[in-house]
Structures are given as C-alpha cells and as structure tokens.
Amino acid sequence: MPLLFPLVLSALLFAIGTYVVMARRHAVLVLMGVELMLNAVNLNLVAFDAWSHDPLDSGQVLALFVIAIAAAEIGLGLAIVLLVFRTHQHIDVDALRELADRDAASTP
Amino acid sequence: MAMWVVILPVVGAMVALFTGHRQERAAPLAGVVATAAALFTALLIGLSQWGDAPASEFGPYEISTGGTPILASLRVDELSASMLVLATAVALLVQVYSVAYLRGDPRYPTYTALVCLFTAAMALVVTADDLFVLLIGWEVMGVCSYFLISHHWELEPARAGAVKAFVMTRLGDIGLLFGIFVIGEAAGTYRISGILSAAGAGAISSGEATAATLLLLCGVVGKSAQFPLHSWLPDAMPGPTPISALIHAATMVAAGVFLVARLLPVFVLSDVSMTVLSAIAVVSMLGGALMALAAEDLKRVLAWSTVSQLAYMFAALSLGGYGAGVLHLLSHGAFKALLFLAAGSVIHAVGTQRLGDMGGLLRALPITFATMTIGFAALAGVPPLVGFFSKDAVLGVAYEQALHGEYAARGWLVLVAGLLGAALTAAYSTRAWLLMFLGPRRAAVEPHESSWLLLGPLIFLTIPCLVGSWAVLQPHFLSLEADPVHAPVTLISTTLVLGAVAATVLAWKHLGAADPAARLGPVQPVLAREFSYDALVERVIVQPSRFAVASVAANESSVVEPYAQGADTATQWSARLLRWLHDGNLQRYVTTVILGAVALAVVIGLAQ
C-alpha cells in the first residue's frame, strides 16, 4: 500500500477537524472536531509505524497514549461545557465574549 | 605554603568582621593574630628560599577559557619571598600600631578586616604565577585602598581622595588588562614563568613587547603614582596614617615596581618602553621631590617623597638594573613605613598635620624624634644607613650605563636627575625634620609621647634601617647582584646630600627658624600649588568631559527622547487599530493561530 494513502486521509481528516473547531457554534461539536484532529494524528502514527517496522512499536504505543489523553481531554472538556452551561444557560462558543477587550465591546 | 600567606589574613578578616561588632577586643586580636601567622609563614618561606633553593610552586590548576587557558598557580622565588616578608612584616606592625592609633574607632572591625584583606591581596600579587591571578590581587588591593582612604568618610577630603585614587588607578588598570591580553597572546600563555621563558627564547617580537609593556606601564604608573597619574597619592593622605604607611608607602604602590621587576625580561625587549619608563621616572623623581620641598602638610611631604622614591626604582629598572631597583624597593619599604608611622605618632601627639603648627617637639617626643631622625636620614641617603646604599646602587646602575652601557644617553639623564633628586631629597627631609622637632614650639596643645603600642613598631622598624646596610653590603644579597658602592658616584652624591642638608639648615637659621622653603622665592608658591597639575587636569580632561556629558544629555532629550516617545505613540495607535481583532471570539483566535501555523509552514518549506 502506498504510504500516501493513510497520510492523505489523515491530512484531510485533520483539516475537517480544524474546520469543525473553527466554524461550529455548539461547544460539544467543537469537542467532536478536536476528536477528529486527534484521530487524524493517530492514523499518521499508525501508518508510520507500519512503514518503519519499528521494533519498539513507537507509533502504536504513542497512538495508545494519544487515545488515553484524548479520553482525559474529553472528560475535562465535557466538565467545562457543563460548567459553562450552568453559568450561561447556553453553550454557543461565539457568544462567549468574556475575553474581549471590554472598552471596545463590539457588537457580535 | 605560599597559599597560606594568602588564606590566613582572609580568615582573620572574616573573623574580625563577624565577631568585631559583638566583642570590642575581637577585631584587633583577630587582625594581629592572623597577620602574625601570615608573617610567620612568610618567614618560613623566606628561610626555605634562602640561597639557591629552587622556586616552589603551587598549582597550576587550569581554568579553560576557550582561548589561552588561565593557569591558577603560585610561585615563590627569592623576589616573592622577600616581598612577602616585607609586606607581612609591615602589615603586622601596622596592625599593632592601629590598636593604639584607632582605639575606640566604631569602624575598627571593618578597618582591620580591610587591612587583612589587603595583606592577602598583596601576598597574592607577589606570589602569583599567572597574570590573571596577579590581576585579582591587584584589583583587590585597589578596592581595599579605596575603602581605607575613605575610612573617615564623614570628611570631604577623604571621600574626594578615595574617589580620585579609585578613578586614577582604574584608568591605569584598563591599560594593564589589555597589556595582559597582548602579552598572553604573544607568549601563548598567561603564566609568568612561561612568559619569561618565551621572552628569553625570543618568542615575543619587539613590536608585541612594545605594545604589551606600554599597556602594562599604564597600570604600573597608575598603581605606583608616577607621572602623569601621580596626583592621587598625595590626595590619599586623609586616610588613617597607618594605612598610608602600609598601602601608600611600603607595599601597594610598590606593586607597580614589583610587576616591572617581574616582567623585566619582557620590558628589555622593547627599547621604546624602557625609554618611556626612564622619562616617567625622571619627571616623577624631580617633580615629586620639588613638591615635597614646598608641601605644608607633613603627610603630603611624605607622599610626594614616596612618588619621588618610587621613581628611583623605576629609573633603575629602566636601565636594566633589576638588583638595584628591588634593593631600593625593600629598603624604601622599611624606612618609609617607619617615617609614616612616626609621623602618625607626631600627629597623634599634636593633633595637626601642618608642619607650620609643629616645631620644638624634640623634648616632648624623644623616642619619636630618635626613630624619625633615623628614618629621615635613611630617606636622605646619609651614610651609613640603608637608604644611602640602596640609592647609590640605583645611581651606580645609571653611572655604569652612562659610561659604558648600551643606554648611554638615558644613563646620563637618570644619573644627573638622580643626583639632583638626591640633593632635593636631603633638602626636603631636613626641612621637615627641622620644622617638626627644632625651633620654637607652635603647637596649641601640650604634646605627650605616645603609648608603647605606637612606639614599639617604630623602634622595630629602625632595625632594618640600621642593620640593612650591613645586609646590602653582603655580596649576592638575595642574589640581587646590586653593587651599592661606586666610588665617584658615591663621592658626588654624598657631597650633594651633605651640602643640601647644610644649605637647608643655614637657610632655616637665617630665616629665624621659619620655613626654609621661603628661600625658593617665586618658585615656592608654584610648588605649593603642585604645578597646578590638578587645575590642568580639570581644564584639559574634566571640563571637556563635563561639556561632552552635557552635550550628550542635550542630545538625549532632543534627539533620542523623541524616538522613544514616537515608539510609545506608534505602539498605542497600532494597538488601537488591532483592538477590533481582540473581540473575545475564541474561534477567531483559533483561526488566527492555525493560519499563522500554516503560513509559517509555507515560509519554512519555501525557504528550504
């Protein structure tokens, strides 16, 4: 199998993940975008592992680590989402403007 | 073992500093004991180096620098050993003397700690076998000197003198540092023994030697108060008198002479440097003696005399007279320390430093009188005291060079100046002696002889003045190969000295016991103003510097300032423009970050 197959697939998945993170308004959707990006990375790792025949299986082990970290990240992310929902009664990411420069508070 | 001479005083300094404020007696005791231990070690070293013993070494421990390495090492040969004994002996006497002289001084712990530290630094300088190790000792001495001059910092002259000494010696030290660089690069090592063997093997070219030694001379001239960096030494006199004896007469100012003597094989390679050294020596020798002749302040007389006497040593060294120079260095260390300590005793008794306010102290201070007379006689070169022989050794070198040496012209110059200087030295010594001890009493207070703690060191210091002449007459004393007696020169110089003494006494009698310097006529005020050298420096260096500083300041506010303010304004305006980007929309932030990363990747990819 050409190495390019999984690489191109992972690049496209990653790009879709970034689009989801950048353009979707619902915070849970944003988290899904992050998952897509992480999976793209995992695919990359597995592909390079299969290609290099690494005796330590670094690619697969790192992919396992990424999965574990992603699980931790999703748990924390959901906790934050719930917290935001409790304080704001909505989780529209582009309506959360607490970080804005208050003097120049522009209309959203 | 040389290491211990450096370490012991430092330990003493620490003890004095940390215990001195709780226990009044601790600081003097620590100072005296530590210095005595150092002197004992120095004497042991001296005994082991006596005769033809090979030089003992410590180290080297290599400190890699990326270039020529620094080799931390000490090396003791006869020159170092004799300098060690001189420095630690004078330091011990000064420590004992200070116990009485500065009794009850609230800053005594700091004072004694600095003296100890100075002793350690001097020991480091004379035993160092690497130029950077020497430089460390050299600079520590300088900073100790600065702090000790300003010991009475509540007095304006003390502060001013300290700053002047610091600035002037530092000016010279810049040259010294660069001289070390040049010499180290030329010889391929900073180790003194390595440099000397390189110079002996002809590995240092004449041009390199000239550059290096001229730069080294800057530091030497600054440290040893020679023309044109001489004027700090008289202004350092507001420091406590024991300090003047130790640092500004016997040891630190002699470090310059020591350095030239150590590196003499390199100096010899450069005719230019040796000529410059001769010229500096002649100017300082005569100038210092003339100003000593007119000075009103007892300690200033002695300070100018130190400038003049150090010039004798440089004059000898500039003619290749290693033995004569070192011999005069050692004998001067002894008698000038004696003179300063005796002067301290006098000042302690009458409460003034002005010669015009003394007089008739012969009865009141018999022991001080006796010891100081020996000191002045040694300074003036009256036979058979040690100063006579060491000075004639210097003149003898000049005589030999003038008649059948390779530096005939410089030999004649030094010889004539040296003889003239000898007469002047005799004259100013006699003048100060007459004004202090004879004639009517002018002191406002009833003077009393000082305590034995003050007198003890004086009496002890007369021993080298008297016995030293026997020692220097021994052939091969300290392997110096100095020749103290040259019949024609000795004859002329003795005649000149005795004539000058007689003339001064006659003038003094003729003026009715008034200052014989009045006989100098219109020259006297010029000398008393010290040739207006400070005013000249003020006009040529200080005022142009001030003007330059003022113009820089003006430039700063009119040219540089707008740039700074412009940067400020520009930042504010651009911040206002970019503010709309910062609208709190996290997704827009993320977009910016990703775009930036992509752009960076593209730029890096295209660059490769």
Added chain:
Amino acid sequence: MTLVEVLFVLLGAMALGSAVLVAVSNNLVHCALWLVVTLGALAGCYLLLAAEFLAWVQVLIYLGAVVVLLLFALMLTRAPTGTVADLTSSNRILAALTAAAAAGVLIVSFAAGFGGTRIQIDSGDIGNAEALGSTLFGSWVLGFEVLSVLLLAALIGAIVLSRRQERD
C-alpha cells in the same frame, strides 16, 4: 490495486464522507452518530495497517466511551434533538479557507516527503498484541505511569469542575 488497497480506499472514503457530514449537519445527534461512523471506519483502517490491538482499543474507547460521553453532554445541556438552523457561525468562510490551506500544506509536504514509498506489511507484523504489550510495559513503562497520573488528575479535575457549587 490489491484487495487491501481497495478496502483501505473504501474505508477512507467512508471516514471522510461521514467526517464531512459531522462538519455540516444541522442536527447535533446526527453529528455524533456520523462521528461514530468516522471512528469506526478508522478502526478498520488500523486493522488494514496491521494494528489490530489499536483497532479494538479504538472501538472500545472511542465508539464505546467517548461518543457516549458526547451524547451525555448533549443531553445534559438540553441540546435540541431536531434540526437547528444556525449551528455554523459566521466564521465559516474564513474557517473553510484556513482548513483548505492546512490540508493543502499537509498534503503537499507529505507528497514531497513520502511520494514513492510503500508500506510493506509482512505476515510477521500481524497479530502483534503480545509484542506491543511487552514494549508498552518495558521500554515505555515510564510514559505509561506518567499517563496514569495524568488520567487521575483529569479525573479529579473533571469532578471538581462539574460539582455544583454549594455556596451559591
């Protein structure tokens, strides 16, 4: 094209298609379900790349745990289950351009770096769970332990964050 390549292309197209649907669908629950398809297809890809242990981990953790968590989050935030008109923000055009640029840069650099190379999968590579386990608990054990501490910290952090504040 071998059978493996054909299968990979099919699975990849499936993953991509459902990922695009995740990105554009106007129904939150559908999004989560399309994500399941994407992740499942990826698990298939892993299998084809001889990483069967990873494939099952993917199925267990992603399909099992993560997606369920996401669905829980949707429920807890009372997200509408039907179609919503404005799930995509006004940033979409810039976001699409950025994503396209990122994909372009990545693909160009991959193609430049690994254009002609092929993955050679031997029969020895298949069935490697035992080898993976021994390296994971041998050479990688330090990272593994650090990761366990990280998971514990995340667990505690999630509890702290989602606890109701009693003072309010």
